[in-house]
Amino acid sequence: MKVIEIHHPYKLEQIPQEDVVLVLGFFDGVHCGHQEVIRRGKAEAEKRGLKLAVMTFNQHPSIVFQKIQPETMKYLTTIEQKERRMADLGVDYLYIVEFTSAFASLAPQEFVDQYIVGLHGKVAVAGFDYTYGPREIATMANLPKYTRNRVEIITVPKQMTNDKKISSSEIRELMAAGAMEEVASYLGYVYEIEGTVVHGDARGRTLGFPTANIKVPSSVRLPRKGVYAVKIKVAKTWYLGMAQIGRNITFEPGRDVTVEVNILAFNQDIYGEQVAVEWHHYLRDEVKFTGVEGLIAQLKQDQQDTLDYFKEKSDD
Numbered sequence: 001m002k003v004i005e006i007h008h009p010y011k012l013e014q015i016p017q018e019d020v021v022l023v024l025g026f027f028d029g030v031h032c033g034h035q036e037v038i039r040r041g042k043a044e045a046e047k048r049g050l051k052l053a054v055m056t057f058n059q060h061p062s063i064v065f066q067k068i069q070p071e072t073m074k075y076l077t078t079i080e081q082k083e084r085r086m087a088d089l090g091v092d093y094l095y096i097v098e099f100t101s102a103f104a105s106l107a108p109q110e111f112v113d114q115y116i117v118g119l120h121g122k123v124a125v126a127g128f129d130y131t132y133g134p135r136e137i138a139t140m141a142n143l144p145k146y147t148r149n150r151v152e153i154i155t156v157p158k159q160m161t162n163d164k165k166i167s168s169s170e171i172r173e174l175m176a177a178g179a180m181e182e183v184a185s186y187l188g189y190v191y192e193i194e195g196t197v198v199h200g201d202a203r204g205r206t207l208g209f210p211t212a213n214i215k216v217p218s219s220v221r222l223p224r225k226g227v228y229a230v231k232i233k234v235a236k237t238w239y240l241g242m243a244q245i246g247r248n249i250t251f252e253p254g255r256d257v258t259v260e261v262n263i264l265a266f267n268q269d270i271y272g273e274q275v276a277v278e279w280h281h282y283l284r285d286e287v288k289f290t291g292v293e294g295l296i297a298q299l300k301q302d303q304q305d306t307l308d309y310f311k312e313k314s315d316d
């Protein structure tokens, strides 16, 4: 897959000179609904012997339209995660357009001329609610008016599970509730974050439960605070772990939220490693203990609960 980063206006030499099926969307999370749209594009591309291109943005349009501060936006996928999932879905060209005011102010006709026809889109595929300008006029229903027979248009209807629309906002709500199994069923994979192992207060080892403190970019959306059964990938190997997203309230009231993972049956120095954490199951809320004994007893219980959870899952 070739990644093409675009800053409006693009340079002609950036655009591959071949016809493509072009799939449009922001695709935060690349969830089951998104996957369906992209698979539809892939099928159309294969049918016609064309390459598959996807156009997404470097940041969410609401940063420009609703004047949201970029650092407060929390995403389900980083650009790198999105790229990997797109590559896995068989995308040939991934356009990442910088969502700037200049780009946002394109009229629908300009957008279609420059960013669908101009990117050699012979077929445009998007979800039913895709917009490319003012909500009232820049709809999928109006797209033929602007493409004027130059492009075949395929609108993918909303994808449902249990009578609910699969949407990034629904997934964000489930994340805020810690409902990670449901999150996984909507995403089509277990929610995953990536970060670097940094130094903490070196207290974990004194409790008998060393924890890898994971620094994640501020744009990464974390599940609700609490304790989870997780899997963690260290140097290409996956391990079981128990994690806490919290403030270590027993020791340091008021400190920032940290992500820490005690890796089960593991004893290595991994400071500086890039790791990935899969959030499988919410176990409990963070508790303020009156002494370390209570915390240690609870950590032993968490370890057992984690093992039980994964054992039950593998028995299914």
Ligand SMILES: Cc1cc2nc3c(=O)[nH]c(=O)nc-3n(C[C@H](O)[C@H](O)[C@H](O)COP(=O)(O)O)c2cc1C
Pocket (backbone or CB within 6 Å): 200, 201, 202, 203, 204, 205, 210, 211, 212, 213, 227, 228, 242, 243, 244, 247, 248, 249, 250, 251, 260, 261, 262, 285, 286, 287, 288, 289, 295, 298, 299, 302
């Ligand atoms: C699975 C797990 C559960 C935890 N639960 C709690 C908790 O309920 N209350 C709390 O104050 N700290 C909890 N902690 C955080 C410990 O207090 C923390 O790991 C310890 O202070 C070590 O911090 P350090 O890595 O900065 O040295 C938990 C940590 C893990 C890994």
Ligand SMILES: Nc1ncnc2c1ncn2[C@@H]1O[C@H](COP(=O)(O)OP(=O)(O)O)[C@@H](O)[C@H]1O
Pocket (backbone or CB within 6 Å): 197, 198, 199, 200, 201, 202, 203, 204, 205, 206, 209, 210, 211, 212, 213, 261, 262, 263, 264, 265, 266, 267, 268, 269, 270, 271
């Ligand atoms: N089972 C384990 N789980 C997590 N980290 C471990 C484990 N065994 C050893 N380590 C190492 O110990 C470090 C954590 O020890 P800890 O005392 O909690 O210190 P810190 O406060 O710096 O995180 C980890 O970053 C890692 O390098």
